[in-house]
Amino acid sequence: MRVVAFTEFGASPAIHEIDVPAPGAGEVRVRVHAASINGFDLAVANGYVQGMMEHRFPVVLGKDFAGVVDAVGEGADGYAVGDRVFGTVTKPYLGDGSLGEYVTVPVAIGVAKLPEAVSFTDGGALGLAGSAAVDAVTAAAPQPGERVLVSGATGGVGNLVVQLATRAGATVIATAHTDEEKALVTSLGAAETADHTTDLAAQVKDVDVVFHLAGDPAALLGVLRSGGRFVSTLVGSPDQLPTEEHTVLPVFAQPTEDKLNRLASGETRVVVEKVYPFEEATAAIAHFVAGTKGKIVVSLI
Structure with a gap:
């Protein structure tokens, strides 16, 4: 699958091909439709988190995602293949990011059902x-x-x-x-x-x-x-x-299911300044660095 990743400290993020991951116990695998850029992604790419969190190379960037469940791991109760979902990758290590065609995420925190009324673009911008x-x-x-x-x-x-x-x-x-x-x-x-x-x-x-x-x-x-x-x-x-x-x-963001459900309820609106195709993901990152008026989203479908 295609991902935006860096292969070692000091390397610039680029599009790479890696194997499609299998969901572990308590995880679902999501076919990502949209992901967004956050300041945390820049911190990781620039090496600011080195020594603070484990890095499993190649480190795939991205926290936010929206997409469709396409595989369910053992014990990942409450989710089924075909469910529309969104959220934020919350693993204790860096490596399995959302800027790729698939991502595995634990169902305990960081994922919720995406209402039909909310687009994948908006859902992919909401989590973090x-x-x-x-x-x-x-x-x-x-x-x-x-x-x-x-x-x-x-x-x-x-x-x-x-x-x-x-x-x-x-x-x-x-x-x-x-x-x-x-x-x-x-x-x-x-x-x-x-x-x-x-x-x-x-x-x-x-x-x-x-x-x-x-x-x-x-x-x-x-x-x-x-x-x-x-x-x-x-x-x-x-x-x-x-x-x-x-x-x-x-404040340290905690993307609980209840909180994600609130965000998807329509209480507020997410402002998406621009959507980039996956092939232009590095341009999306550069746009974020230059300053934004809302969210920058990468489309993977």
Whole structure:
């Protein structure tokens, strides 16, 4: 099968041919129809995770997937061949990524049924960004009338955070630079925008919550009121951002079945900026690196 992988540390991701995997106990094999690019994929490709997780070469990139179950391993209860599914690869090692024609995934976490009303393209963009957004908003617990800043609002996670925080009744200030970016975040529910290419602290003051999805965390602390909450998908521990005036809440996405079902329910909409054919997967990665307005998806069908 064709995959996007790198064969050793320092090698660039490229399209390779490898054997089709067999599902292990508690796993299903999915014929992937769509997968999306995430920041984690770049971290893996650039070697930033070396020494932190086991790498089984060739390392196939990709976390998010949507497709159809085509084989069921022993004990993988609740799933059958032909089921439409989506989710996020959650294995404790790197190697079995979703940027390939097939992927095996455990049914215990990271996979759920994909409703017929949701396209494979949208399903393939939902898992990791959606789980991170839900977990971030849950951690922040924004209250009606509170003011929140979403830094990184134009990205996949940010798009969903803007929607969820707005639904919670908060007044959302979203980072955006171009007119197109401003129009996007406003359409998702943002009441105001702030230009992240200039000094945010000069534009925004005394917000109750900062969602740190992009940008310099230390600089973003300057927009928080005393006692405010700083929720970050990029800071691993509160010790990395010492502060006595604010509460720092790191977020690590957990793509549980319940959470995935919520994401596929239509409560929010996923913004897909562009879909690339599999043959142009490396171009899709380059697009992501350059910046996005929503999700970048790779189609494998």
